[in-house]
Amino acid sequence: MNIGAFFDIDGTLYRNSLMIEHFKKLVKYEVIDPRLWHSNVKYTYKEWRKRVRHYEDYMLELIDIYIEALKGRKKSDLEFISNQVIRLNGDIVYKFTRERIKWHQENRHKVFFISGSPTFLVSKMAEKYGVDAFRGAEYLLDEQGKFTGEVLPMWDSDSKDRAIRQLERDYNINSSESYAYGDTNGDLSMLKKVGRPIAINPTKELVDSIKNDSELKKKSRIIIERKDVIYSLPPDVEVILE
Numbered sequence: 001m002n003i004g005a006f007f008d009i010d011g012t013l014y015r016n017s018l019m020i021e022h023f024k025k026l027v028k029y030e031v032i033d034p035r036l037w038h039s040n041v042k043y044t045y046k047e048w049r050k051r052v053r054h055y056e057d058y059m060l061e062l063i064d065i066y067i068e069a070l071k072g073r074k075k076s077d078l079e080f081i082s083n084q085v086i087r088l089n090g091d092i093v094y095k096f097t098r099e100r101i102k103w104h105q106e107n108r109h110k111v112f113f114i115s116g117s118p119t120f121l122v123s124k125m126a127e128k129y130g131v132d133a134f135r136g137a138e139y140l141l142d143e144q145g146k147f148t149g150e151v152l153p154m155w156d157s158d159s160k161d162r163a164i165r166q167l168e169r170d171y172n173i174n175s176s177e178s179y180a181y182g183d184t185n186g187d188l189s190m191l192k193k194v195g196r197p198i199a200i201n202p203t204k205e206l207v208d209s210i211k212n213d214s215e216l217k218k219k220s221r222i223i224i225e226r227k228d229v230i231y232s233l234p235p236d237v238e239v240i241l242e
Helices: 018-028 034-049 055-070 075-089 095-106 119-129 157-171 185-193 204-211 214-219
Strands: 004-007 110-118 133-141 147-152 179-182 196-200 221-226 229-233
Touching: 004 095, 004 157, 018 055, 018 075, 018 110, 018 119, 055 147, 075 119, 095 110, 095 179, 095 196, 095 221, 110 119, 110 157, 119 133, 133 157, 157 185, 179 185, 185 196, 185 204, 185 214, 196 204, 196 214, 204 214
Parallel strands: 004 110, 004 179, 110 133, 179 196, 196 221
Antiparallel strands: 133 147, 221 229
């Protein structure tokens, strides 16, 4: 059997969100009306930046607007912008995670990306880092190649659990010897599934989930990367709220 390494992308490898960067580029190139950002998302974004609102609040608002904005547009017409997102942002990643991907590949482990960002962006990131397979949120297309407004999500724990189970079957993965990397509670099922879970810059919600699960707490590592320093912390680290 093979050893697998399952990586979330947004906040775990990439230091932001691929979907957010794509949204910003669509606004910049006037594919999306800039007023959508200024009237609907900008306030929540500022509140999150000030640590008043949660990141999840910002993301959920943005996802709804993003899906509606893409509806009826041809995927092929946006290919240039999608490529720009990866070209400009594909290297803005955490050093720890980048090195772990390389380490897994050198040891001939099977490396997978499982991300809540759209598959058409995740696929490009997967190609850049040479991973074995990937799963992302599927933005469905009609017969003309236009976005329908329907999405099969991959940002929640249940969806990621189904994805990892399929990859385990397809690639003959030994889960007890495998690794998973995530930063939010959406990655919880992925972390619980493997024998070597690693939380990278985790949210308080994820830290609490690890603390409250005796088995997960015993086998987890918590990694914090700030500036050019990487900290490895025990799962029972004290979380101080601002």
